[in-house]
Amino acid sequence: MTDYNYNNKVATALGTIGTVLWCVQLIPQIYTNFRRKSTEGLPHLMLLLWAYAGILFGIYFLVQRPNLPLMIQPEIFTFLSFVTWAQCLYYGSKFSFIKTIVVVSLVVAFSAGLQVAAIIPLQNSALCHNSPNSTCWPLILIGIMAAVLIVIGLVPPYFELWRRQGQVVGINFWFLALDCSGALLSFASLLFPQTDKDGNPKQEDYLGMVLYLLVPLMEAGIVASHFVWWLRIGRSLNKSHTDVEKGRERSR
Template sequence: MDIPVAENILGTLGAVRSSIQLLPQIVINYRRHNTEGLQGSMMLLWAAAGVPLGVYNIVEEFNVALRIQPQILTVLSLVTWAQCLYYGKKYSVAKCITSIALLLLIFGGIETGLIFAMKEAKSHALRWPLILMALLSACLLGAGVLRHYWDIYVHRTVRGISFFFVGIDAAGDLFSLVSVVFGSTINVLGMVIYGTELVLWLGIFVCGGVFNFLPWVTTRAKRREAMQKPVSLPPMPSSSTSVFRTASGSEVVERQGWPRVA
């Protein structure tokens, strides 16, 4: 397979997976009508991370899929953040929609301005502004995931987050990472952006295995063992103390009120 074709295919796969990554989480939040354990700050950080990531991918002329991906990430992150406001803080629907629209306008204006500024800097052979964009996006994405690490440390469990969502996001980061590797030139900063988040998601999987899966397996094993254990019945009483003992003849006579015959 030609390298440009592989780059586009892998980039598209990574972008599609990263674009729909939050949909399972959004559906779960809607079905259970709460966002307990899901960190709203993480969603807001991700929404903000889409701005420098979009600037970097567009100015560096990544494939089209990777240019669109940050925009979808920002939108879905804000939708999930609005769910945290609605279910967690009991904001009204109108207030949530207004918050999303306002932030989209702010983020869109900032990204558009930065794209023109970064292109101008690139035309004058200035690399540090783009490096700053790459580092900023990596830090914001990483900080969002690290917020869940703190919640795991406090509660000793992975809660409020869909492992299906984690798996989709990790796969998206992996495909995007490989797509950058297959580019005409290996972009180290692009590898750092997607590689950092991939490693952090793998850590979430490990924590889920330790704090969620292993206790679940142990509990099921103990329950199954208790069900299979034979039940020991208490010993039957002896004949002298049997509850089924009939009264003697003399006792019957006395009960009837008849005189006892010697």
Template structure:
């Protein structure tokens, strides 16, 4: 089914955001060679969500940008997941890393190949529940995947560590424009909207947590550090 121009344009913007959203995080991880604060469990669950995510949207014949989006999203998630496993503090061996990633990819491809066509045929015949099941699974995995960062926030009084804010901003934008795309579609996809709203809400919570931490604690710590540096400089000036 052809979609409205608005749905295609907004879906394309959302897809572009989700095509690049994890690139800043990948670059950040590579430069620092450290993934403290970025839990592998989050990235595994996000990677896993891409499989039912893809089955759901492809089987329901969503707009092309929306159908392409899960593939790119999963690829970026798998790369970031591999970094979180390989770099400190986890540091699994290279052999185990290759085994884990290879197994995940084989299983994911097999599931998509096995379920997309039957679910699409059922949807075309007017039976929506098979694809809806995968939409529910994807929503749950996405939501649960964003829970581990909240444990990290709790450990650090709400401070975000290890998560790149450019990544979060792009991911939030991708979810936001994808929501609009589904709203302006010829047939409003409630499950798809719920799925993207979960992502947007959980990420907004992470942003808010760090802002509250900065207001309560962070700015005072910075002021203390600046005062100490100024005191050291004054002490050196007096000596010389």
């Protein structure tokens, strides 16, 4: 017999840890951009697509209501994505500060309105997942769209890798590590069968599992690309740089 009380606690704990990681995942990237005063190598399109994926994630999970941390998580993800996208406009596209604020504010306002407008009509049909009369295909479609945007958003970095022979430039590895960890913990939280507030077993959220697996898989490819670049090129560059420094020291 499934201990749903235990499962609910474990799922909430894992989801909470995942949410905490996702609360800070983009902060290293934001700090790196600020310190460098540049977003070179960080695709602007990736952040905008991620922001809208977060909007769709928010609709999906706020209607689905798996657990509180997973309902909050997409909103934080969206906020951080918009902040980083604003840096891309300011540092990369050379927008003025005022223009950046205006553009980002308008996009955020539109996105918030879109999310609210989608959640209200979906709640009545999607909250009854366990009812045979429920019609949840719009929610499933939204979840699929979110997954597609996440995947598409991670495609531009691969073009950057191709341009730079596989080297990662401008993307903070702590950001990738935190992002992957948060996604995997959120995925793990969905593996435990849970109950709703009335004590009824919730339907397995397979779509949510897929969504949280896509991120670490795509980001692992980015890390692997940089590692291969280091083996092929970066290691020899470091050796050459070291030899030059030693030569300078001897000539002094």
